[in-house]
Each structure stands twice: as structure tokens, then as C-alpha cells.
Amino acid sequence: MATGGSVTLEGDTDRNQALTCALCLDIYTSPKLLPCHHTFCQHCLENLAAKHPHNNFPCPSCRKQTAVPPGGVSDFQTNFYISTEDLERARKGVLCMAHPKDDLDLFCVDCDLPVCLKCVMTKHKTHETQDLSEAAKRAMSQLRKDRKRLLSCLGDIQKHVQLVTQEQQAVKDKHAALVANIRNRQATLKAAVDKYTDDALASLHNITTDITDTHKADLHCLQQNLQQLTKLQQRVQQAVDSGAGCELVTVAREMRCGRGSEEAVQKLTKKQMTTVCRPVLRFSATLDATLERMRDYTGSAAKMEIKPSECKDVTFVEKFQCRNDVHTEVYHLCPLTDGTLWVSYEPYMLCVDVTSEKFDRRQNCQHLKMRHPVTNHMG
Numbered sequence: 001m002a003t004g005g006s007v008t009l010e011g012d013t014d015r016n017q018a019l020t021c022a023l024c025l026d027i028y029t030s031p032k033l034l035p036c037h038h039t040f041c042q043h044c045l046e047n048l049a050a051k052h053p054h055n056n057f058p059c060p061s062c063r064k065q066t067a068v069p070p071g072g073v074s075d076f077q078t079n080f081y082i083s084t085e086d087l088e089r090a091r092k093g094v095l096c097m098a099h100p101k102d103d104l105d106l107f108c109v110d111c112d113l114p115v116c117l118k119c120v121m122t123k124h125k126t127h128e129t130q131d132l133s134e135a136a137k138r139a140m141s142q143l144r145k146d147r148k149r150l151l152s153c154l155g156d157i158q159k160h161v162q163l164v165t166q167e168q169q170a171v172k173d174k175h176a177a178l179v180a181n182i183r184n185r186q187a188t189l190k191a192a193v194d195k196y197t198d199d200a201l202a203s204l205h206n207i208t209t210d211i212t213d214t215h216k217a218d219l220h221c222l223q224q225n226l227q228q229l230t231k232l233q234q235r236v237q238q239a240v241d242s243g244a245g246c247e248l249v250t251v252a253r254e255m256r257c258g259r260g261s262e263e264a265v266q267k268l269t270k271k272q273m274t275t276v277c278r279p280v281l282r283f284s285a286t287l288d289a290t291l292e293r294m295r296d297y298t299g300s301a302a303k304m305e306i307k308p309s310e311c312k313d314v315t316f317v318e319k320f321q322c323r324n325d326v327h328t329e330v331y332h333l334c335p336l337t338d339g340t341l342w343v344s345y346e347p348y349m350l351c352v353d354v355t356s357e358k359f360d361r362r363q364n365c366q367h368l369k370m371r372h373p374v375t376n377h378m379g
Contacts, residue, residue, distance in 0.1 A: 107135035
């Protein structure tokens, strides 16, 4: 396969191809001449022959079928019209393709190309030319500046790549932490709901038991009264049925001033239920408000954007104590160039003055002032 650097040379298309392989488009290495008189690098022909079975392949230029010699591609005739000296000079970039025997020792300013003396006398006759070494010095100076500029740009990009990579990992870590936080809040809510459910069921059981016990006592008393009244009614019926004078007088006396008296019977009938009790459920009718409070406690995802130009560094923390509450959803502590610090948590960013040494994770945060609210993304 042809090797060597890229060379910009002068000459028409046909002459430019004189030392260039049509397969690899580079300067020939071991140029081999096919029977159809087209030349290619030996390595290029070996790769081409390997792709075609039966030791037969089409010429890349004219498509004529070509048989591989018994000894392989290396047995193709070497193109001796292309000298090793011309190839070496072409690889070094000093050979004019239009005039292969002449060196490229001049520079055409108008065309921005290295040319040979014959090119200057013909095609570039009216153009401004100068010695190639002078143009090379200018190019060297410019390339050194370009290299310095590119290195600076590469350094900046590498820094940004590192920052973005770190930020990616930080986002992954934060995502995992927030998922765990949300799950913990879910467990807390579920435990609270389970507890409230158990309390409500226990209270319902106690109330129902109390009402049932009252009903049992009332029913027992009523059944006793019913039994007494039934016995009196049967005694009266027996006396009436018998018609015996003595019995009638005796029962009549009992009904007048004994157990069957009007006062005694009224006393038995007054022992009835005065109130009706039912177990009921007291609850908030505003379910939406309850669910909204649960949603607020569970939390909603928010995206906080901080321009890198506005801060020196970004530090992630796990806890931040404000007053009596410990907030575990602190997003950032972001020192700014003006000496203040952005503290982002639930869901606001707060600003404290770190230059005054008032900032302390354990202290009261009343001196903090709201900076920029974070936009919540619900859903």
C-alpha cells in the first residue's frame, strides 16, 4: 500500500496520477504493472486479489479480468518506468507532478502553491513568486501560532469534557440519592397511613363494642320485663277462663295494687331505648387537599440551572441544618465570585455571605435571603 504524507502539487490531472496509486490514492510502493498496462501498489493488489476467489480479479481501472501469476501478486511485472528516486522525491513533497524531474523550490503567492522553475516559466508566468524557503519560514511562524492556539482550545475543551463527565456522574449519584429519599418518604407515608388505618379500625372496634354491650344490657332488661308482663297476662287469662270467684278476686287485687298495678306496669314499659347509636367515620371531605399535602411531602422533581460563569465551584453536600429541621435534599452549595454562596434546598436557592463568616451548617438560617426559586417540573 502506498505510504507518505499528503502532497499538494502542480500539474494537470493525468500527470498528477503518474506517481499515485488509484486504489489508495497515495504515492506508489512497489508499483506493479498489470497486463492491461495499469499500475497499482503491490499491497493494494494483494488485498484486491484476496477478495476474489479463483486467483482472478478485475482491473480497478478498466475492469478487465486479470489472472494472478502462480507466484502471487509479487510476480506481476514491476513498473520500471517509475523510478525509485522519483517516488522518494514525491514522498518528501519536493517533486513537481507536472515536471517530475524538477524540484519544488519556488512558491506561487497567487495560487498559494509550491512550484518548480518550469511551472514559473509557463503556467505561473504572470504570477508573483518567491523562494520556497521564505514561504516556509512564514508558514512555520504561522503554524507555531496556530499550534499554540489549538493547544489552548484543546485544553479548554478537555477541561469542559472533564467537567461534563464529573457532572454526569454527579447527576447519577444525585438521582440515586433522591430515588432513595423518595422511597423513604413513600415508606414513611405508607407507615403513617397503616398506623392511621390501624388506629381508625381499633377505634371503630372499641366504639362498636361499647354500643353492642349497651344493646346487650338493654336487651337483657327488656327480656326480663317482657317475661314478667307475659306471666301477668297468663295469670289474668287463667283467672278469667276458670271463672272461680276466689281466684278472680285474688288476681283482681294483684292487678289493682300488686305486680299488675298500673304504676308497676308503666314502670316496666318505660325501660326502653332512649337513644339510637351507630358507629360512623369522621374524615376530611377535601381529598384533593389531602393528596396535595402528601404529594408535597413526597416531593416533586425540580431542575436547577446555574451558569458556570456565575460561580467558582459547585460542591454537593448531604445535609444542611436550618433552624430545627435537617434538610437532606440540598442540591448545591455554590460559591460565587462576589463572596456569597448559593445554597439550594427544597426548592429554593438561598444566599449567604461567606465573607462575613456567618455561614454555619448548624446555625439558625434566618439571615438567609431568597435568591432564585427553582422551577418545579411536575408529572
